[in-house]
Amino acid sequence: MLSDESRILAGILMLALVTVETGGLYLLKIVRGRAEVTPFQEKFARAGHAHAGVLLLLALICQLFADATTQTGVVDWLSRSAVAVAALLMPAGFFFASMGAGRTSPNRLIVMVFAGAALLAVGLSSLGIGLLTA
Numbered sequence: 001m002l003s004d005e006s007r008i009l010a011g012i013l014m015l016a017l018v019t020v021e022t023g024g025l026y027l028l029k030i031v032r033g034r035a036e037v038t039p040f041q042e043k044f045a046r047a048g049h050a051h052a053g054v055l056l057l058l059a060l061i062c063q064l065f066a067d068a069t070t071q072t073g074v075v076d077w078l079s080r081s082a083v084a085v086a087a088l089l090m091p092a093g094f095f096f097a098s099m100g101a102g103r104t105s106p107n108r109l110i111v112m113v114f115a116g117a118a119l120l121a122v123g124l125s126s127l128g129i130g131l132l133t134a
Contacts, residue, residue: 002067009059009063010060020052020056024049041103045094045098051090051094052090066130068131068134069130083127089119
């Protein structure tokens, strides 16, 4: 059985996975030459799409493991939610950092990728420690 927290977040994450399909449609437009993008923008679109899918699936898996810990409070929140938040931040960073006609290098919003990576590391570390100490 899932805890209520895991069940609710898993439901939200499942719905969020539907939005990854939209990114897939955009990638199809790029690959078919129906969207004018630079090679840099194509690479960032692929990276954003891949990170979104993989991290959302990882966030779903984390729900099962978070229920197996004895963590409470902020540490439980980090173990349960940090990967899910990183799954939003990192892809958004790839997409927003490459927005704009003819862009060939990332803008300042690339910081979202690094913030998401840091949060991912904190969440996974918290969950790993929680599992080892349960």
